[in-house]
Amino acid sequence: PADLNDLAKKAGKMYFGTAVDNPQLDDKQYTDIAFNKAVFGQVTPANGQKYMYTERSRGTYSFVEGDAVVDKATAAGQLLRCHALLWYQQLPNWLTTGNFDNATLITIVQEHITAEVQHYKGKCYAWDVVNEALNEDGTMRKNVFLDTIGPSYIPIAFAAAAAADPDVKLYYNDYNIENPGAKSTGAANIVKDLQARKIKVDGVGMQAHFIAGSSPSYDSQLQNMKNFIALGVEVAYTELDVRITLPNSAEKTQQQATDYANAVKACVVTEKCVGITVWDFWDPASWVPSTFKGTGDATLFSAGFEAKPAVASIAQVL
Numbered sequence: 598p599a600d601l602n603d604l605a606k607k608a609g610k611m612y613f614g615t616a617v618d619n620p621q622l623d624d625k626q627y628t629d630i631a632f633n634k635a636v637f638g639q640v641t642p643a644n645g646q647k648y649m650y651t652e653r654s655r656g657t658y659s660f661v662e663g664d665a666v667v668d669k670a671t672a673a674g675q676l677l678r679c680h681a682l683l684w685y686q687q688l689p690n691w692l693t694t695g696n697f698d699n700a701t702l703i704t705i706v707q708e709h710i711t712a713e714v715q716h717y718k719g720k721c722y723a724w725d726v727v728n729e730a731l732n733e734d735g736t737m738r739k740n741v742f743l744d745t746i747g748p749s750y751i752p753i754a755f756a757a758a759a760a761a762d763p764d765v766k767l768y769y770n771d772y773n774i775e776n777p778g779a780k781s782t783g784a785a786n787i788v789k790d791l792q793a794r795k796i797k798v799d800g801v802g803m804q805a806h807f808i809a810g811s812s813p814s815y816d817s818q819l820q821n822m823k824n825f826i827a828l829g830v831e832v833a834y835t836e837l838d839v840r841i842t843l844p845n846s847a848e849k850t851q852q853q854a855t856d857y858a859n860a861v862k863a864c865v866v867t868e869k870c871v872g873i874t875v876w877d878f879w880d881p882a883s884w885v886p887s888t889f890k891g892t893g894d895a896t897l898f899s900a901g902f903e904a905k906p907a908v909a910s911i912a913q914v915l
């Protein structure tokens with residue numbers, strides 16, 4: 598495979614990285630690529646650090662799944678983006694069904710974030726502190742945290758993360774915030790609100806789950822990043838993939854290559870865009886087919902580990 602991380606570093610970025618999930622850790626063909634620092638200089642655990650795996654019952658923490666990925670990445674000398682402290686999905690049942698009152702849920706959230714950030718202290722380049730808190734119109738998405746705590750759950754989460762590790766970068770992360778619009782403005786408002794409260798926030802993560810042929814234009818991606826950076830934060834592409842409406846064709850695969858390259862190039866020319874992470878690099882490991890029915894082939898490598906045209910198109914803009 599092309600040495601995408603080596604190329605990204607030469608282009609002035611901190612990393613080109615990938616998500617890695619636990620089931621793939623036993624696949625040598627997969628791990629030889631995933632933990633090759635020349636190809637991927639950064640890893641994000643795809644699931645293991647999420648709430649349902651790390652606090653299966655209240656106050657009982659386990660970091661086994663997350664550590665399995667983190668330890669391999671650390672041994673390979675790769676950076677880690679750690680993901681995610683607070684998200685409305687993949688929560689443990691005790692939390693969603695507990696009917697906790699305001700003060701109790703605040704304590705629960707603070708204790709969870711403190712325990713997890715402390716466990717990974719010194720290992721993560723960045724934490725996605727709050728993930729997907731917004732509706733498409735830029736208003737706050739309904740979830741157990743908003744229902745019980747109110748919108749202040751976001752500053753509470755960032756403050757707890759900052760207190761547990763003052764050195765790790767703290768990100769707000771979401772999808773459909775890769776071009777200007779109501780949702781991007783909502784993300785900017787989250788950043789501004791944290792700054793107004795003097796709570797540490799370092800970056801905005803743009804997930805970038807794109808659809809071949811309907812991805813945001815190169816120019817709108819540039820403008821969008823400018824808007825975030827004007828607030829004094831860095832940005833990153835955190836979960837880039839470009840799914841295809843099946844059946845695939847040579848033309849669609851070429852469009853996918855163009856869409857991948859546009860996002861990567863937009864990051865490359867934007868100084869405060871620190872890096873690009875793909876949400877896995879191997880089609881059989883991708884979350885896409887099970888989540889978006891009728892789509893697939895979203896990653897850089899086919900089931901047979903053959904590099905798709907997107908690998909060359911990315912290498913070209915790096």
Ligand code: XIL
Nearest residue numbers: 618643644680681728804836883884
């Ligand atoms: C996905 C994982 O890839 C799947 O394995 C899991 O079943 C669901 O979550 N946005 C995010 C990621 O922030 O955490 C999600 O990851 C994909 C969408």
